[in-house]
Amino acid sequence: MAGLTERASARLAARLARVEPLVRGARERSEDPVKSARTAVVVGRLLAAAFLVCFATGLYSHVLQNPLPWLPLPTRPAELYRYTQGTHVVTGIASVPLLLAKLWTVYPRLFRWPPVRSPAQLLERISIAVLVGVSLVEVTIGLLNIVQWYPFPFSFRSTHFALAWVAIGSLAIHLGVKLPVIARVWRRPAGDEPDATGRFISRRAFLGGVGVATVSAAALTAGQSVEVLGPLNLLAPRRMGVGPQGLPVNRTAAQAGVADDDVADGWSLRLITPTGVRAFTLDELRRMPQSDAVLPIACVEGWSQSASWRGVRLVDLLAEVDAAPTTPLVISSLQRRGAFSRTEMPPEYAADPLTLVALELNGGVLHLDHGYPARIIAPGRPGVMQTKWLSSIEVRS
Amino acid sequence: MSAVVAARVLLVAAGLVFVGVGGAVMLTEVPPERYLGIAVWVGAAIVVHDAVIAPVVVAVGLGAGAVRDRLGRRAVAVGQGALLVGAVLTAIALPAIIAQERGNANPTVLVGSYALVIVIVWAVVAAVLLAVTSPAIGRMLRRARRAGRSRRPARPVRPVPSRRPAPSGRPARSRQAGRPEGTERTK
Numbered sequence: 057m058a059g060l061t062e063r064a065s066a067r068l069a070a071r072l073a074r075v076e077p078l079v080r081g082a083r084e085r086s087e088d089p090v091k092s093a094r095t096a097v098v099v100g101r102l103l104a105a106a107f108l109v110c111f112a113t114g115l116y117s118h119v120l121q122n123p124l125p126w127l128p129l130p131t132r133p134a135e136l137y138r139y140t141q142g143t144h145v146v147t148g149i150a151s152v153p154l155l156l157a158k159l160w161t162v163y164p165r166l167f168r169w170p171p172v173r174s175p176a177q178l179l180e181r182i183s184i185a186v187l188v189g190v191s192l193v194e195v196t197i198g199l200l201n202i203v204q205w206y207p208f209p210f211s212f213r214s215t216h217f218a219l220a221w222v223a224i225g226s227l228a229i230h231l232g233v234k235l236p237v238i239a240r241v242w243r244r245p246a247g248d249e250p251d252a253t254g255r256f257i258s259r260r261a262f263l264g265g266v267g268v269a270t271v272s273a274a275a276l277t278a279g280q281s282v283e284v285l286g287p288l289n290l291l292a293p294r295r296m297g298v299g300p301q302g303l304p305v306n307r308t309a310a311q312a313g314v315a316d317d318d319v320a321d322g323w324s325l326r327l328i329t330p331t332g333v334r335a336f337t338l339d340e341l342r343r344m345p346q347s348d349a350v351l352p353i354a355c356v357e358g359w360s361q362s363a364s365w366r367g368v369r370l371v372d373l374l375a376e377v378d379a380a381p382t383t384p385l386v387i388s389s390l391q392r393r394g395a396f397s398r399t400e401m402p403p404e405y406a407a408d409p410l411t412l413v414a415l416e417l418n419g420g421v422l423h424l425d426h427g428y429p430a431r432i433i434a435p436g437r438p439g440v441m442q443t444k445w446l447s448s449i450e451v452r453s
Numbered sequence: 454m455s456a457v458v459a460a461r462v463l464l465v466a467a468g469l470v471f472v473g474v475g476g477a478v479m480l481t482e483v484p485p486e487r488y489l490g491i492a493v494w495v496g497a498a499i500v501v502h503d504a505v506i507a508p509v510v511v512a513v514g515l516g517a518g519a520v521r522d523r524l525g526r527r528a529v530a531v532g533q534g535a536l537l538v539g540a541v542l543t544a545i546a547l548p549a550i551i552a553q554e555r556g557n558a559n560p561t562v563l564v565g566s567y568a569l570v571i572v573i574v575w576a577v578v579a580a581v582l583l584a585v586t587s588p589a590i591g592r593m594l595r596r597a598r599r600a601g602r603s604r605r606p607a608r609p610v611r612p613v614p615s616r617r618p619a620p621s622g623r624p625a626r627s628r629q630a631g632r633p634e635g636t637e638r639t640k
Contacts, residue, residue, distance in 0.1 A: 086511045153541045156506070163507045185499060186472075192498035193491075199545065204562055205552035209490030210483065218478035219491075225471025232464030239457055256518045257530050265534035269541040276542065276570075290570045291546050299561035308559050 076169055083167035090254030090262055096161040097241040098263060102270075103158050104227060106151040107191070111224050113144035117356060118217055120438050123384070123402050131408045134435030135362075138354035141438065142281030145358025148198045149277050153269040155191055157262075180233055187226035190219050202357045203293050280359040294359035300423035303363050306355050306439050309424045313392030314445050316424075323429050325413070327377045328450040334377050338429050341415060344368045344376075349410045355439040365433045367414035370406055370449075379451040381406030386450040387432060387443045396440045405434045413446065520589075528585035539578040546571050 120137060123129060130136060172178045194216065201212045208215075231238070253259075279289025279296070286296050294304045324335035347369045354360035374381060381403040389397045405411055411434040415422060422428040427444025434442065483491070513536065521529045549567040557563055 085515065086507070088514070149545055152545055153537070156541070156544075159502060159507065160510060163503075163511070166503055186495075188502070189495035189499045192502060193494050196498065197494075199548045200552075203548045203552040204557055204559070205548060205555065208494055210487040210494075214478070214482040215487070215491055218475050218483060221471050221475030221478060223475075225468045225473070225475060228464045228468030228471060230468075232461045232468060235457055235461045235464065256514045256521065257533060258526075261530035261534065265530070265537045268534060269538045272538055273541055273545050277545065290565060291542065291549065291567060292565065293549060293552075293562050295564045298564045304561035305559065308561075311558050 079167045079169050079171075083164050083169070086167070087164040088254040088256060090257060090259050091161045091164060092259075093237050094241045095259055095262065096158065097238055098259075099154060099158045099161055099266065103151060103154040104231070106147050106154055107224065107227060109147045110144055110151065111220055113140040113147075114217070114220055116140050117144065117438060120436075121356075121441065123400070128404055129402055129436075131404055131410070131435045134410060135352055135354070136436045137438055138281065138352045138360040141354055141356060141358055142278070142360055145198070145202060146274050146278045146281070148195060150270050150274040152195055152199075153266055153273060155195060157266040159188065183226050183229050183233070186222065187230055190223045190226065194219050194223055204357075281354075292359065293357070294355075296361050300425050301363075301418050301420060303353060303361055303417065303426065304355075304359060305425045306353075306357070307391075307394060309445070312389075312394050312397075312445070314390050314424070318390045319424065319429050319445065325430055325446050326448040327373065327379075328448055329377050329379045330451070330453045331378075336373070336376075338415075341368055341373075341413065341430065345372060346415075347372075347409075347412060349412055349433065349435075351410065351433050351435055353433075353439045353442065354437075360439075364418050365412055365414040366416035367412040367430065367433075369409060370411045370413055370432075370434075371409060373413055373449075374406070374451065377451070381451070383452050386452065387446065388448045388450070389443050390445040390447045396443070399441050399443055401432070401434065401441070405437060408435055410435045413449075520586075523589045524586060528588075532582050532585045535578045535581040539574050542574050543571055 117137070117140065119127065120129060172181065197208055197212060197216060200206065200208070201216070206212065254262075257265075273291075275285060275288050276290045277292040279285040279287070280292035280294040283296065289295055296304075299305055324337045325341065326333055326335050345368070346366055349365050350362060351365055352360050352362045371381075381401075384400040384402050385406050387399050387401055391397045411432070413430050414427075414433045415430055417423070417426050422431065427446070430446045431444040432442050432446065479488070479491075513533070517529050517533055524532075546567045549563060549565065550571065553563045553567060
């Protein structure tokens with residue numbers, strides 16, 4: 057038995073002896089004086105800021121889609137979600153060059169020899185692997201989701217959300233482990249000049265290149281949610297003004313499984329209250345006092361655009377059936393496909409005078425892809441919660 | 454306990470709590486049959502970066518280092534910057550290009566000409582690379598012509614001949630090492 061383990065460890069040592077020069081060679085080739093602690097800290101700071109912005113805005117988006125009963129949500133400013141989710145996607149795109157640059161500065165550390173010196177170091181290397189792998193996956197599936205391509209074998213929303221916690225958690229652990237190094241850089245010691253020169257490139261040139269890449273990535277995609285950058289929008293999936301009635305749609309009627317028969321003349325909107333059900337035909341809704349609201353469609357995929365809506369205020373409609381919104385409304389759609397055919401609307405949105413059962417968009421009757429005959433439009437909510445092809449609104453006691 | 458130690462303990466503790474929350478979300482919101490796929494994607498992301506992307510970037514850097522003395526530091530830096538911007542924009546556009554090729558029933562998504570934009574981006578990158586390498590190529594051609602006209606087949610080879618006092622060896626480093634504080638080159 058002892059001989060066996062001895063032989064095994066001798067064989068392992070022989071293997072390692074063969075691997076060691078390869079690892080050392082890889083390290084020498086990938087090393088560069090520019091890849092210093094200071095460069096890693098400079099890029100890491102920007103990347104950490106980008107990740108924290110993505111995490112905060114992503115958390116907000118998640119709470120809007122899964123409201124907590126005890127947490128009141130803001131309905132104003134009406135464009136709030138437009139800003140937070142646009143920021144989420146633009147920052148996520150900008151973090152692609154930042155993440156690659158950060159990994160470039162620390163890549164030689166992959167080839168440390170010996171690979172592990174102590175159990176603590178093993179734990180640290182595992183936490184780095186988790187941070188790197190999860191960060192790359194978060195950015196990649198985010199990019200895939202905004203182009204609506206799902207080649208991964210798991211659901212986007214729950215995975216992106218769960219991995220976001222893991223990414224931010226392992227980032228905090230990483231910062232805790234590296235804090236002495238970061239503190240040393242912040243105190244600006246001698247030995248690493250502000251513009252250290254590497255074998256190939258100076259730090260300033262490197263950071264300048266990363267800066268140009270980051271700014272151009274953001275600038276060429278942000279136009280799908282930031283109007284002034286519209287002319288530069290060459291790489292974003294959506295373009296402002298492209299769609300029926302000059303507005304993009306997240307899911308067409310055909311995609312949602314809404315047939316012409318569903319929205320034919322016999323259509324009515326049912327208001328269900330604890331005391332009974334009342335159906336409103338389209339003519340009845342049109343005869344009620346109409347209100348105008350300028351509200352954005354702001355998609356979870358990051359694109360957004362403002363539009364003019366006209367229809368019946370939800371509070372007025374609820375008053376017709378003597379109901380007041382004190383609990384979440386249950387709003388149902390005619391759509392047969394999709395996760396959002398039935399949504400809940402917290403009372404703060406239902407009570408807001410800007411919230412409409414919209415019948416018109418940008419001066420014309422709603423296009424079928426925009427939810428004809430009637431849809432919900434409320435301030436500050438994600439587009440997937442702005443239920444199209446309404447079938448019923450239920451008020452619970 | 455010093456402030457740094459306290460901050461480190463706090464960061465690691467908070468990090469463990471966040472990772473724990475992520476694990477809890479994973480357990481409650483993601484069906485267990487998806488775990489393997491997620492683990493494979495995380496592992497594959499590390500392998501693709503560490504074994505494919507990063508070595509290519511290192512190779513490009515070594516190539517840039519090899520031509521640095523002939524082209525000059527600034528030309529190499531500009532060329533590398535152009536390659537970096539081209540690569541990043543390609544990485545961002547690639548999902549859109551593939552998704553567009555696959556088709557989408559929604560005519561309001563993927564409305565750009567992503568492949569064309571990326572072709573133009575690489576044309577610009579190529580133009581930049583040509584611009585930064587052309588002085589060196591010109592020098593090389595002139596030298597070849599002169600060598601041809603002089604009809605001296607066994608002309609002695611001079612190391613890095615050039616008219617300008619082009620940077621050679623590792624001048625910038627030594628220049629910087631002896632530089633007093635606050636006199637950094639402006640770029």
